Amino acid sequence: xxxxxxxxxxxxxxxxxxxxxxxxxxxxxxxxxxxxxxxxxxxxxxxxxxxxxxxxxxxxxxxxxxxxxxxxxxxxxxxxxxxxxxxxxxxxxxxxxxxxxxxxxxxxxxxxxxxxxxxxxxxxxxxxxxxxxxxxxxxxxxxxxxxxxxxxxxxxxxxxxxxxxxxxxxxxxxxxxxxxxxxxxxxxxxxxxxxxxxxxxxxxxxxxxxxxxxxxxxxxxxxxxxxxxxxxxxxxxxxxxxxxxxxxxxxxxxxxxxxxxxxxxxxxxxxxxxxxxxxxxxxxxxxxxxxxxxxxx
Ligand code: NAD
Numbered sequence: 283x284x285x286x287x288x289x290x291x292x293x294x295x296x297x298x299x300x301x302x303x304x305x306x307x308x309x310x311x312x313x314x315x316x317x318x319x320x321x322x323x324x325x326x327x328x329x330x331x332x333x334x335x336x337x338x339x340x341x342x343x344x345x346x347x348x349x350x351x352x353x354x355x356x357x358x359x360x361x362x363x364x365x366x367x368x369x370x371x372x373x374x375x376x377x378x379x380x381x382x383x384x385x386x387x388x389x390x391x392x393x394x395x396x397x398x399x400x401x402x403x404x405x406x407x408x409x410x411x412x413x414x415x416x417x418x419x420x421x422x423x424x425x426x427x428x429x430x431x432x433x434x435x436x437x438x439x440x441x442x443x444x445x446x447x448x449x450x451x452x453x454x455x456x457x458x459x460x461x462x463x464x465x466x467x468x469x470x471x472x473x474x475x476x477x478x479x480x481x482x483x484x485x486x487x488x489x490x491x492x493x494x495x496x497x498x499x500x501x502x503x504x505x506x507x508x509x510x511x512x513x514x515x516x517x518x519x520x521x522x523x524x525x526x527x528x529x530x531x532x533x534x535x536x537x538x539x540x541x542x543x544x545x546x547x548x549x550x551x552x553x554x555x556x557x558x559x560x561x562x563x564x565x566x567x568x569x570x571x572x573x574x575x576x577x578x579x
Contacts, residue, residue, distance in 0.1 A: 314374070316345050402420035452474070500539065
């Protein structure tokens with residue numbers, strides 16, 4: 283069994299991005315600028331946004347973090363997104379999810395200018411991805427593709443099973459693994475909460491992507507020996523031995539599944555760091571595309 287080490291792969295890709303930013307600026311390009319919106323103070327969201335801002339600093343990007351209280355209205359939040367849409371210094375915009383219940387995430391995502399949609403969540407972005415047209419890719423599936431490429435895992439013709447059908451992970455992952463591209467060309471089954479006999483399906487999988495949000499849900503009896511396991515889940519479980527009182531586990535029962543499989547991503551240190559790299563790659567693409575547009579217009 284080999285661990286798919288997200289910290290190692292992301293460090294490798296970040297070094298490439300850093301050099302690309304230096305080269306881009308040497309040619310007169312502007313610093314990539316990522317603007318993040320955080321509503322409320324959900325501790326997990328604080329941690330994710332903090333990581334993104336720190337990575338911007340590490341890679342030589344500019345970053346702006348806009349914080350709002352949970353009482354901000356949907357209209358006010360969309361106004362803030364529009365200010366960023368109209369700000370030429372900003373190349374990428376992300377809204378950290380989840381948002382408070384009174385704000386529709388779809389309405390906020392739809393208000394982001396698709397040219398700045400570096401999380402890859404906007405319907406235009408996802409539509410282009412579905413049709414195989416050039417687009418930003420949703421950051422987590424994009425990160426997973428980069429991980430597969432780094433380890434030279436060829437998924438062509440594999441039976442892949444994706445568990446979870448969210449718009450940000452499971453559904454785009456299914457599209458990307460099955461499209462005629464490299465990585466791609468896999469035969470993919472998308473499973474979800476209404477799937478019957480999930481175990482019968484996963485036992486046929488050469489590769490499983492678990493994006494459910496339920497701690498240790500994928501157990502050893504669901505996994506074919508030699509399968510590849512990509513664990514997207516990030517779940518907090520109580521742990522009295524930790525100062526914080528919790529620890530992070532994935533959607534896969536790592537201790538019992540790892541000995542069975544050929545490759546596995548750990549949690550933490552697997553898909554999480556790759557998601558940030560996906561976001562950073564998209565932001566660098568955004569600054570380059572926006573510069574090209576400015577020349578053409
Ligand atoms: P979500 O809650 O939007 O979707 C979960 C999906 O799981 C749903 O489509 C649902 O149908 C499916 N599901 C629920 N119970 C199921 C069951 N018993 N059997 C089969 N399918 C079931 O979640 P999401 O946003 O896709 O996130 C999933 C997990 O991944 C969460 O733990 C989240 O924190 C994590 N996540 C991690 C990263 C990362 O960078 N590592 C990025 C995004 C999300």
